[in-house]
Amino acid sequence: MKEATMSKVSVLELKKTISNIGNEKSKAIVMAMLLPFIGLIVFLLLWSATAKNIDTSLGQFPGPAQVYEQSTTLVNEHFKEREKAEAFYERQQERNEARMKVDPNFEPKIRPYTGKPTFFDQIWTSLYTVMIGFLIASVIAVPIGILCGLSEKAYAAINPLIQIFKPVSPLAWLPLVTMVVSAVYVTDDPMFSKSFLTSAFTVTLCCLWPTLINTAVGVSNISSDLVNVSRVLRLNKLDHVFKIVLPSSIPMIFTGLRLSLGIGWMVLIAAEMLAQNPGLGKFVWDEFQNGSSDSLARIMVAVLVIGVIGFLLDRIMLMVQKFVSWDKNAVLR
Amino acid sequence: MIDLDAKHLELTKVGIEFPTPKGPFCALRDVDLKIAKGEFVSLIGHSGCGKSTVLNIVAGLYQATTGGVLLDNKEVNEPGPERAVVFQNHSLLPWLSAYENVELAVKQVFKGKMSKQEMKDWVNHNLELVHMTHAAHKRPDEISGGMKQRVGIARALAMQPKVLLMDEPFGALDALTRAHLQDSLMEIHQELGNTVIMITHDVDEAVLLSDRIVMMTNGPAATVGEILKIDLERPRERLALADNPQYNHYRHEVLTFLYEKQRKVEPVATKKANTEKKGKEVA
Numbered sequence: 001m002k003e004a005t006m007s008k009v010s011v012l013e014l015k016k017t018i019s020n021i022g023n024e025k026s027k028a029i030v031m032a033m034l035l036p037f038i039g040l041i042v043f044l045l046l047w048s049a050t051a052k053n054i055d056t057s058l059g060q061f062p063g064p065a066q067v068y069e070q071s072t073t074l075v076n077e078h079f080k081e082r083e084k085a086e087a088f089y090e091r092q093q094e095r096n097e098a099r100m101k102v103d104p105n106f107e108p109k110i111r112p113y114t115g116k117p118t119f120f121d122q123i124w125t126s127l128y129t130v131m132i133g134f135l136i137a138s139v140i141a142v143p144i145g146i147l148c149g150l151s152e153k154a155y156a157a158i159n160p161l162i163q164i165f166k167p168v169s170p171l172a173w174l175p176l177v178t179m180v181v182s183a184v185y186v187t188d189d190p191m192f193s194k195s196f197l198t199s200a201f202t203v204t205l206c207c208l209w210p211t212l213i214n215t216a217v218g219v220s221n222i223s224s225d226l227v228n229v230s231r232v233l234r235l236n237k238l239d240h241v242f243k244i245v246l247p248s249s250i251p252m253i254f255t256g257l258r259l260s261l262g263i264g265w266m267v268l269i270a271a272e273m274l275a276q277n278p279g280l281g282k283f284v285w286d287e288f289q290n291g292s293s294d295s296l297a298r299i300m301v302a303v304l305v306i307g308v309i310g311f312l313l314d315r316i317m318l319m320v321q322k323f324v325s326w327d328k329n330a331v332l333r
Numbered sequence: 334m335i336d337l338d339a340k341h342l343e344l345t346k347v348g349i350e351f352p353t354p355k356g357p358f359c360a361l362r363d364v365d366l367k368i369a370k371g372e373f374v375s376l377i378g379h380s381g382c383g384k385s386t387v388l389n390i391v392a393g394l395y396q397a398t399t400g401g402v403l404l405d406n407k408e409v410n411e412p413g414p415e416r417a418v419v420f421q422n423h424s425l426l427p428w429l430s431a432y433e434n435v436e437l438a439v440k441q442v443f444k445g446k447m448s449k450q451e452m453k454d455w456v457n458h459n460l461e462l463v464h465m466t467h468a469a470h471k472r473p474d475e476i477s478g479g480m481k482q483r484v485g486i487a488r489a490l491a492m493q494p495k496v497l498l499m500d501e502p503f504g505a506l507d508a509l510t511r512a513h514l515q516d517s518l519m520e521i522h523q524e525l526g527n528t529v530i531m532i533t534h535d536v537d538e539a540v541l542l543s544d545r546i547v548m549m550t551n552g553p554a555a556t557v558g559e560i561l562k563i564d565l566e567r568p569r570e571r572l573a574l575a576d577n578p579q580y581n582h583y584r585h586e587v588l589t590f591l592y593e594k595q596r597k598v599e600p601v602a603t604k605k606a607n608t609e610k611k612g613k614e615v616a
Binding site: 223225226228229231232233234235239243244247248326327 | 417418
């Protein structure tokens with residue numbers, strides 16, 4: 001069936017190509033769609049051919065078909081788990097109502113469902129964590145970057161620290177962050193779980209540097225003519241930053257933010273695997289430990305999903321940049 | 334017409350040194366210049382002779398090492414809107430429209446002194462002065478080089494400066510556009526009577542626009558070489574002046590200064606002769 005849809009698509013493509021001969025623009029569009037499509041097909045063929053020849057202790061390496069099958073299984077598991085949860089809450093409700101009838105003074109308690117988080121729960125956890133970590137990092141890094149770009153003294157003071165901490169692997173931070181979070185974040189009614197904070201702060205520590213450095217470079221490279229305009233107008237420091245510095249360094253700030261988010265996403269998966277914090281990393285690790293014959297295919301689904309999400313996050317940042325940037329004609333890639 | 338004894342802008346023994354790894358480099362020495370209110374003065378000289386440095390010192394963007402600048406008997410030691418600058422490459426903020434670029438200056442200078450409506454009218458008035466009303470809402474990358482420079486002039490005029498400083502304002506424009514802008518500038522100067530200091534490379538431009546031409550010697554340690562007073566009736570007509578003997582005399586004066594007295598590049602023939610002579614001496 002898959003084969004059939006594929007050939008249908010290529011026939012459509014072919015028809016399009018023929019009807020548009022001579023039309024340069026449509027030709028370019030067809031090429032832009034056709035070439036990635038060909039690339040994808042070649043990749044899938046190579047993958048399935050290679051996978052057949054790799055035998056692991058958990059069975060054959062999964063090819064595209066097995067991975068597709070597992071992805072549908074994961075979707076089904078998610079809906080089953082949701083139904084279970086709903087059923088659980090319904091039962092609780094019924095029980096509480098029944099007890100209320102007998103004893104009007106009874107105060108009903110709702111116990112949360114404690115089922116295993118599904119693949120989609122883990123995706124959501126990871127996304128949420130990376131966004132929070134990234135936001136904290138950006139809120140810290142952009143102002144410090146602007147300061148470093150504006151003042152050579154501040155840059156000289158902060159630069160050695162940046163250079164030392166920038167190459168540190170996030171996983172080296174992880175034990176420290178874990179211990180500090182458990183020591184400092186002590187409440188009876190925690191708003192966030194400790195594992196969430198640990199992951200988010202680890203992401204923050206790695207997201208800081210690209211944004212900081214790129215912002216500093218962007219700010220220090222503002223055209224001296226624009227700075228002179230600001231001086232002649234006697235703009236105060238705040239106006240100078242908001243009316244001159246920020247608009248002209250937006251492209252560099254966003255380059256930094258996109259690098260940061262990309263790094264943050266990679267770091268998060270690793271941190272979740274290592275620290276067993278909920279998220280996609282934990283899903284991968286659990287499947288690996290589980291060691292069933294489906295595990296490798298399920299991990300492969302996770303790998304693809306991680307890749308697609310990373311790509312989408314970057315695209316979203318690009319869209320935000322397009323929205324914020326004053327230069328709508330600039331080619332952004 | 335213009336009272337040259339009136340002290341409006343006074344440069345006294347202005348000199349500046351820039352630190353370099355090989356020790357301080359003296360770019361300007363003993364620049365003395367008195368400019369009357371409403372006067373149009375051009376600074377002319379070869380590249381690298383420190384014309385822009387003089388302008389930047391008057392603007393307050395550079396600090397003189399020796400001597401100083403007085404504007405209405407007050408020392409100039411920082412940039413400010415009363416000495417508005419028209420930069421060579423327009424320096425408009427590329428993310429703002431022509432209107433917003435002028436508005437930024439107006440809001441900054443007249444904050445609390447004008448109502449919102451007055452500010453709006455003032456911005457529009459200045460755009461009208463440079464004939465840019467039709468493109469007020471276009472951004473710099475959507476208009477031509479000449480139009481950008483017009484907006485740059487409008488922004489500077491909108492600050493109601495005591496002195497208008499122009500750093501080769503038309504240097505990057507083609508000859509026709511430049512002529513248009515020169516005419517506009519003469520018109521505006523006639524109407525508003527601003528004091529203007531303009532840097533230029535262009536002898537015709539200097540003679541056409543100026544009341545006085547300040548010719549600078551070559552650096553290092555450049556200074557004022559000669560000052561030429563241009564006594565031509567205003568308003569001046571570019572075409573009529575082309576055949577005017579007085580005009581041509583002034584042109585000739587400036588050219589003589591630039592290409593004989595302050596010749597920067599040796600003509601190839603003499604250079605060759607010199608090296609041949611040297612070669613013979615060695616032999």
